[in-house]
Amino acid sequence: MQTYEYAIVGNSAAAINACDAIRARDPEGSIAVFSEEKYRCYSRPLISYLVAGEITTQGMYYRPANYYRSAKVDFHKESRVVTINPAKKLLTTAGKEKIKWRKLLLATGFMPFMPPVKGLAEVGYLTFTSWDDARKMLAITNKPAKALVVGAGLIGVKAAEALHARGAAVTMVEKMDRVLPLALDERASALVEERCSGMGIDIITGEGVNSVESLGSHQGRASVSDGSEIDFDILVMAVGVRPRTELAEAAGIKCRGGIQVDERQLTSEKDIYAAGDAVLAMDIVLGKPTLNALWPVAALQGKYAGANMAGEEVPYPGCNSMNSVEFFGLPVLSAGIVNPPGSGYEVITREDSEGEYRKAVIKGDTLVGMLMTGKIERAGILTSLIQEKANVKRIKSCLLDEGFGHINFPHSVRQDRIVESLAGLNKVEAMRGRGG
Amino acid sequence: MIRIVPKEEYCIGCRLCEIHCIVEHSKSKNMVKAYKSERRPVKRIEVEEEGHVSFALQCRHCDEAPCITACLSGAMQRDAESGAVINDPERCVGCWTCILVCPYGAVRRDEAERKVVGKCDLCPDLETPACVANCPNEALVIVED
Numbered sequence: 001m002q003t004y005e006y007a008i009v010g011n012s013a014a015a016i017n018a019c020d021a022i023r024a025r026d027p028e029g030s031i032a033v034f035s036e037e038k039y040r041c042y043s044r045p046l047i048s049y050l051v052a053g054e055i056t057t058q059g060m061y062y063r064p065a066n067y068y069r070s071a072k073v074d075f076h077k078e079s080r081v082v083t084i085n086p087a088k089k090l091l092t093t094a095g096k097e098k099i100k101w102r103k104l105l106l107a108t109g110f111m112p113f114m115p116p117v118k119g120l121a122e123v124g125y126l127t128f129t130s131w132d133d134a135r136k137m138l139a140i141t142n143k144p145a146k147a148l149v150v151g152a153g154l155i156g157v158k159a160a161e162a163l164h165a166r167g168a169a170v171t172m173v174e175k176m177d178r179v180l181p182l183a184l185d186e187r188a189s190a191l192v193e194e195r196c197s198g199m200g201i202d203i204i205t206g207e208g209v210n211s212v213e214s215l216g217s218h219q220g221r222a223s224v225s226d227g228s229e230i231d232f233d234i235l236v237m238a239v240g241v242r243p244r245t246e247l248a249e250a251a252g253i254k255c256r257g258g259i260q261v262d263e264r265q266l267t268s269e270k271d272i273y274a275a276g277d278a279v280l281a282m283d284i285v286l287g288k289p290t291l292n293a294l295w296p297v298a299a300l301q302g303k304y305a306g307a308n309m310a311g312e313e314v315p316y317p318g319c320n321s322m323n324s325v326e327f328f329g330l331p332v333l334s335a336g337i338v339n340p341p342g343s344g345y346e347v348i349t350r351e352d353s354e355g356e357y358r359k360a361v362i363k364g365d366t367l368v369g370m371l372m373t374g375k376i377e378r379a380g381i382l383t384s385l386i387q388e389k390a391n392v393k394r395i396k397s398c399l400l401d402e403g404f405g406h407i408n409f410p411h412s413v414r415q416d417r418i419v420e421s422l423a424g425l426n427k428v429e430a431m432r433g434r435g436g
Numbered sequence: 437m438i439r440i441v442p443k444e445e446y447c448i449g450c451r452l453c454e455i456h457c458i459v460e461h462s463k464s465k466n467m468v469k470a471y472k473s474e475r476r477p478v479k480r481i482e483v484e485e486e487g488h489v490s491f492a493l494q495c496r497h498c499d500e501a502p503c504i505t506a507c508l509s510g511a512m513q514r515d516a517e518s519g520a521v522i523n524d525p526e527r528c529v530g531c532w533t534c535i536l537v538c539p540y541g542a543v544r545r546d547e548a549e550r551k552v553v554g555k556c557d558l559c560p561d562l563e564t565p566a567c568v569a570n571c572p573n574e575a576l577v578i579v580e581d
Binding site: 017043045046049054055059061062063295296299300303322323324325326331333335376377378379380381383384403405406407408414417418419 | 441442444482484485486489490491493496502505506508509510526527529530531532533534535536537538539540541543544545
């Protein structure tokens with residue numbers, strides 16, 4: 001039976017960044033990566049770019065073709081891990097392979113959440129979360145198609161945009177009263193909605209799909225809660241995602257709506273680590289373990305998991321909710337809290353011209369959230385202030401100015417950030433400040 | 437690798453660094469052509485100024501670079517030879533995640549050219565980066581580590 005020093009379940013952002021972090025510290029220890037898909041590591045968020053024709057299939061790959069070979073990683077493709085045994089340090093795959101490991105990383109990611117919609121099982125719907133889904137979408141939209149997208153979150157709106165680029169007539173149905181209700185605030189949602197409507201996308205908010213009826217392989221008819229019926233050639237279900245914890249739970253690893261880890265990304269079981277979209281990890285802004293199913297967060301967790309697996313004790317500095325997406329040419333960036341959950345927050349907004357909207361959310365003297373649309377230059381300075389929990393009392397009035405920058409910081413802070421930071425960027429403290 | 441350190445006590449805010457950065461990253465590397473007859477490249481250095489205080493800032497090429505970790509496509513990478521953080525325009529899709537995470541605000545959009553981001557590349561074709569070489573008052577200096 002083969003034994004690996006490191007076995008990694010998953011092959012996306014967390015897994016690959018863990019591989020890199022392990023190799024940087026342990027050049028020889030054997031590494032195996034298990035993926036249920038047939039593709040080398042690709043960037044899941046790019047499938048909308050692929051469908052829209054903005055990138056080629058080559059542009060999908062996160063690492064060069066020789067990555068696994070040059071990193072000395074055994075890539076087990078189409079090899080779904082079905083059980084893990086923490087006591088025996090064993091895993092089995094769907095192909096009945098048995099593999100031993102010394103350290104294991106669970107980077108199992110997310111899976112689409114399906115609401116109880118009558119008849120859904122009979123319709124060949126897509127979730128727009130995998131390369132295979134993108135291929136099916138490309139094939140179906142080779143002919144003029146009517147598309148129905150259920151759910152107007154990030155995946156739903158990007159799917160609608162991609163379908164529109166393919167020439168499909170798109171209708172989007174969202175249960176909440178606006179598009180991107182969780183990622184954005186009301187104003188930014190309205191700006192995105194205007195863009196979508198302007199491109200001819202039909203948006204129905206405040207309604208859900210009650211049932212669907214199959215009219216062929218992927219065609220069907222949906223009954224909407226407002227009483228209307230919508231015929232479709234392609235149905236995208238983008239209601240939300242859930243962490244894939246089933247493998248961890250079956251192995252007795254502690255989960256609570258996500259795999260629980262300590263600050264080394266270690267689970268409740270010895271030598272089993274977890275990172276990425278399936279994991280409850282420290283959110284700097286919320287101050288508690290949180291699911292942030294986002295590529296940059298998964299990558300950062302993978303990096304720290306890998307370092308710890310290779311024996312270097314570095315605590316995960318925490319991250320926060322963050323999104324950078326462009327919808328029909330309108331860039332939208334956000335970090336931290338964009339919709340204050342109660343009182344006790346100070347909100348500053350400005351909109352110099354239509355579509356150039358900015359918002360800062362402050363609690364006490366700390367910036368806890370920001371949102372920018374249109375002009376997004378230098379947004380990262382605000383993100384860094386959020387992550388450093390910097391006191392912004394004296395710079396509050398200019399935070400959202402177009403020229404805002406280090407010039408607005410006190411001289412000593414500026415000196416520290418720009419010049420002194422060069423000396424010790426490797427230090428954990430520096431990593432903490434910059435989120436990576 | 438080399439790092440560029442700004443000295444605000446010497447900076448006069450002339451913005452020659454910005455101009456020479458643009459010229460160096462232009463097609464012809466000719467100042468008049470770069471500004472007048474070619475598509476003008478995005479500046480990769482920014483002079484911040486308020487009152488009599490000014491300094492120029494470009495990518496710090498952080499050892500632990502948040503833009504590399506956050507990059508969705510894998511376009512942002514460290515150049516093994518120079519140690520510089522370099523964006524591969526072929527792989528960049530213009531998602532702006534690097535702009536969202538750069539603590540220095542040192543990554544810019546190049547909207548004209550397939551939306552790729554423009555950032556300091558330490559002028560690989562030059563002995564000394566253009567901004568440093570053309571600063572009239574040594575307000576940008578090179579340190580090696």
